[in-house]
Each structure stands twice: as C-alpha cells, then as structure tokens.
Ligand SMILES: Nc1ncnc2c1ncn2[C@@H]1O[C@H](COP(=O)(O)OP(=O)(O)O)[C@@H](O)[C@H]1O
C-alpha cells in the first residue's frame with residue numbers, strides 16, 4: 208500500500224488521466240450516437256452502407272488475423288530457434304510496418320499492384336483479377352500493416368523461455384510438429400492471444416493504408432473507419448458516431464474476451480493449488 | 485547398453501569446446517563426468533543424446549553407430565540441469581508425455597499409461613503429488629519428476645546434467661544415495677555430469693575428469709584420487725596446499741623452512757613446488773630430523789572426527805595453509821593460540837620443472 212501523500216497523488220493522477228483520455232471519449236461516442244434517440248441509431252445501423260461496411264470490416268479482419276497468426280509464429284520460431292546469417296537483419300525488417308506511415312504503405316501497394324503497374328496489368332490480363340480499389344488490396348495492406356504484432360509479442364517471450372522444454376520433448380520421442388503442438392504452443396498461448404487481440408484491433412481500425420487502396424466506393428469498399436470519415440464529412444453526426452460506437456464496442460468485446468480467458472486460466476492453476484496442499 | 489565416443493570434436497565459432505574426446509562406458513556403469521564449469525561436460529552429454537552434432541568423430545551405442553541418428557530415435561533418458569519440466573502440464577502428465585508421443589501401434593492404452601505413471605511416481609516417491617504443476621514443486625521434487633519422466637520409456641542410457649546442482653546440501657546428499665540405489669534397481673547405463681568432486685567420488689563407479697575440452701583421466705574414484713594422472717586432476721580433487729621453494733638435490737628450502745627429500749630426479753635443482761593434501765600431515769612442538777616447517781595456529785574448525793586447522797607459516801611461505809588432524813591428536817597436542825608449532829608432512833606430491841606431476845615423496 209502507498210504510504211505517502213504523493214504516492215496517493217500519483218495514483219489519483221493516473222486514474223484521472225485514464226478517465227479523461229480513455230473513458231471520457233468512449234462515453235462521448237455513445238452519448239453522441241444516442242443523442243437523437245435509439246430509433247435513429249437503429250435506422251443508421253440497418254442502412255445498407257453500414258451493413259456493407261460491417262461485413263467488409265469483418266471479412267478483412269477474418270482473413271488478416273489467421274494469416275498474421277501463422278506468419279507471426281513462423282517468424283518468431285525462425286528468429287528464436289535457429290542461428291543463421293541475417294537473423295538480426297530479419298528482426299529489424301519485421302518492424303518496417305511499424306516504422307512506416309500506413310499511407311505510404313498504401314501508396315507502395317498501389318504503385319506495385321495498381322492497374323497502371325506491370326504486375327497489376329498482367330493479373331488483369333491473365334486472370335481478370337483487380338487487386339487495388341477492391342477487397343484483395345484492402346486485405347493485403349491490412350495484413351502488411353498488422354504483420355509485426357504477433358511476432359513482436361512472441362519473440363521476447365520465446366527467447367526468455369529457451370528451448371530446453373522442446374528438447375526434452377524431442378528426447379521423449381516427439382516429432383518437431385508434436386513438440387510445437389504439445390509444448391511450444393501451450394507455453395506461448397497467452398502471448399499469442401494478446402498478439403491476436405492487437406492484430407485484430409488494428410485490422411478493424413486501420414484507416415490510412417486502407418483508404419489509399421480502397422478507392423472509397425460507397426457500399427462496396429468502405430470499411431467502418433472509412434465509413435465514419437465519409438459520414439462525418441456528410442454532416443451525419445449520428446451516423447458517424449453510431450459507426451464509431453460499433454468499433455468501440457468491438458474493441459471492448461475483444462478486451463473482455465481476453466480478460467475472461469486469462470482469468471479462467473488463472474482460476475485453473477489456483478484450483479490445482481487447492482487440491483494439492 | 486554400452487556407450488562409446490570416438491574422436492569427438494566440437495567447436496562453437498572459433499572456440500573449441502571439445503577436442504578429440506574418446507570415452508568408453510561399459511553396460512550398466514554409473515559414470516561421473518567431473519570438471520570445472522566450462523570444461524565441455526554439457527556439450528559432450530548433448531552430443532551423446534543427439535541434441536548437438538559433433539564436427540568430427542562418432543558415437544556408438546552397443547557398437548551401433550548413432551552419430552547421424554535423430555535425437556528422438558536414440559531413446560536416451562535425459563535429465564536437464566534446470567529439469568526442463570513442461571510447465572503447463574501436471575506432474576503425472578509430464579511423466580506420461582513420452583508414452584503419449586509413441587506411435588499409435590506402440591502406444592499403451594489410457595489405463596496402462598496411468599498405471600505406468602503411478603509406478604514411476606512411486607519409484608521416485610512423488611506419487612502423492614501427481615496433480616501438481618512444476619511451479620508448485622521444490623527443487624528436489626522437480627528433480628525426481630524429471631527423473632521419472634526420463635525413465636518412462638525404459639531407456640537403456642540415462643544422461644544427467646548436474647542432477648543435484650541446484651539443490652541444498654542436505655537434499656543433495658540424500659538424492660545422491662537414492663540415485664545410486666535407483667541405478668542398482670534398474671538396468672541402465674548412466675552418465676552424470678557434476679562439478680562437485682565429492683559427488684563424483686561418492687556416486688560413480690568410474691570418474692571421468694575433464695578440463696578445457698579434454699579428458700584428463702578416467703578411472704575408479706580411488707585410482708583418480710591416489711594416482712592422479714596430471715597436475716590438473718590432483719589440483720581439482722580436493723583442497724591442496726602448494727609449497728613453493730628451491731631444491732638443491734638434497735634439501736628443499738623456503739626462507740626458514742626446510743625439508744630433506746629425495747625427489748628421484750623430478751627436479752635436479754632449482755625451483756620446486758610441493759603439493760600437500762590437508763590430511764597428509766601432522767602437527768608437533770618440535771621439528772623432525774627431516775622436516776622443519778615452522779607455523780602458528782591461525783584458526784581451527786572442529787567438525788566430525790577431524791579438526792581443520794589454519795596455519796600461518798613463520799618466516800617462509802605466502803598464504804595460509806590448511807591441514808586436517810585427528811581430533812584425538814589435536815586434544816593431545818592442545819596448542820595455545822599463537823604457540824609456535826611445526827608442520828610434519830607425511831606425503832608430498834612433487835611438480836616437475838615442466839609443470840607435470842613428479843613422483844610422490846616423503847621427507848627422510
Ligand atoms: N551453443 C553454444 N554456443 C557457443 N558456445 C557454447 C555453446 N554451448 C557451449 N558453449 C561454450 O562451450 C564451453 C563448454 O560449455 P559446456 O559444455 O556447457 O561446459 P560445462 O557443462 O562443462 O560447464 C563453454 O565455454 C561455453 O561457453
């Protein structure tokens with residue numbers, strides 16, 4: 208327990224900052240959304256634009272999260288389990304999406320895969336596939352922007368955990384895959400979950416990169432964040448805040464889910480402690 | 485199963501961790517790999533287990549070359565220094581792990597696995613804790629679980645890396661005896677690593693002394709102690725006193741101290757170092773005909789049947805010397821503090837001019 212008044216003051220300040228910076232905006236979002244009553248909210252929620260945006264956002268997240276889950280685990284595995292030339296370089300390269308402005312990333316994709324580019328033209332001619340200003344492009348940039356999260360969470364953890372447990376598993380006859388599935392994965396699952404939560408939050412909320420490659424076609428290539436921007440420019444405040452409220456709710460649900468899962472895990476360990484005094 | 489290691493070499497970058505290691509361990513042996521930290525013990529163990537590939541040389545189990553055999557197919561039991569228990573599994577699940585990893589055809593049924601786990605946990609006296617997680621166990625308990633886990637697949641080779649290293653002195657002693665006993669119960673060839681001389685001497689049938697990636701000596705504990713093959717081995721096995729002086733063919737001298745010796749050609753004349761083990765000397769009020777090493781008592785500690793006495797040389801030598809005398813003899817002598825005494829060595833080990841061990845000599 209804090210003993211001095213200044214320790215209390217510091218804690219109070221922390222709570223104050225959280226209230227002003229985090230809780231207040233959340234409250235404002237919901238109060239703005241409901242400022243003209245629930246029926247208006249319901250109307251906005253059921254508008255075709257909104258429903259299409261929700262669908263699109265979920266599709267983008269549903270593809271991005273698994274892709275980056277697998278990618279992140281593979282990358283963390285390589286970097287922490289193998290000694291090879293260029294390992295340091297690889298760990299630095301992972302951070303490019305963090306270091307680069309998302310808008311720049313979007314532009315790069317546009318230049319490489321857009322209709323004017325060699326790749327884009329070839330894809331259009333041979334497969335009739337258009338990546339940019341369509342769903343594939345939006346997924347691609349979202350994957351790019353969110354790819355470091357899982358790896359970044361896993362690498363320090365896997366480094367600190369070492370490889371002895373995996374070696375023990377191998378010596379007990381496990382194959383590499385079994386060692387990963389029965390030993391590594393359970394050891395990293397909470398970090399992995401955290402990485403997934405971060406990836407998901409970012410995938411759902413990504414604005415900059417997606418706005419460059421989406422082409423902003425109403426009812427077709429607008430995700431929730433893009434729709435918010437559009438509605439706000441149309442002076443549809445309630446609509447904008449309804450969409451914002453949806454995003455916020457999504458974030459809160461993810462957080463809740465993560466907390467519940469963590470709590471259940473701790474509960475399991477405590478229970479084991481109780482039966483064996 | 486016998487283990488044979490032939491001309492193993494292993495480098496890490498530019499550093500040679502193992503240099504031309506040859507070792508033969510017969511079936512059913514309990515061999516202690518003894519050496520200071522960094523001498524390559526763990527590396528050798530890992531190469532035998534298949535966790536590390538040697539740069540050169542071969543490993544045989546019963547004349548079968550296993551050098552390129554995958555670690556998972558070598559079927560060795562391995563106990564890691566830090567135990568490496570699966571932290572997310574209970575004690576019982578840790579022990580059952582190896583059985584569950586068996587291919588479908590060989591895997592015992594659920595009940596058979598449960599029975600085997602119970603049997604193993606009884607063997608290591610951990611059957612009451614099968615539901616606990618590793619984080620809820622003490623060091624000694626983790627140790628036992630790790631051992632039970634390693635034994636689950638009935639390995640014919642058991643490798644243990646500093647199995648008692650992380651435990652406190654009392655638990656250590658207990659577990660040592662228990663390991664010795666266990667080894668007699670089951671049919672297995674064991675190689676265990678330690679940096680503790682006493683432990684190696686007590687537990688093993690044979691001791692392998694290592695230093696800087698080399699094997700210095702292989703022998704029974706008695707052989708290694710009584711006939712050390714090198715200065716390193718002599719140095720490493722227990723505390724020794726080094727007496728540095730000059731030898732003129734008849735007499736060893738250092739300041740006011742002298743010993744009459746016949747070194748049988750160890751070092752004709754010039755600088756001569758003599759090693760004295762703490763229990764190979766006596767204390768007296770008078771010098772003898774052949775030895776005059778004046779000392780005074782600087783401290784003493786009574787423990788068990790012997791008294792460990794710290795002696796400060798008077799007019800010779802550099803540091804404090806340590807000798808162990810019989811408690812009876814100490815009582816008979818009953819020296820006062822600071823009283824001048826004389827140290828009478830019974831046996832001394834000469835070190836030749838080129839740094840090797842010379843003959844053992846006694847003052848005469
Ligand atoms: N994976 C590795 N990479 C680089 N150096 C290593 C590695 N493993 C061991 N070494 C080095 O090899 C030497 C022997 O190590 P080790 O076999 O662990 O010694 P011991 O077990 O006798 O203390 C040490 O100097 C250690 O630093």
Ligand SMILES: [Mg+2]
Pocket residue numbers: 522525526527
């Ligand atoms: Mg070691």
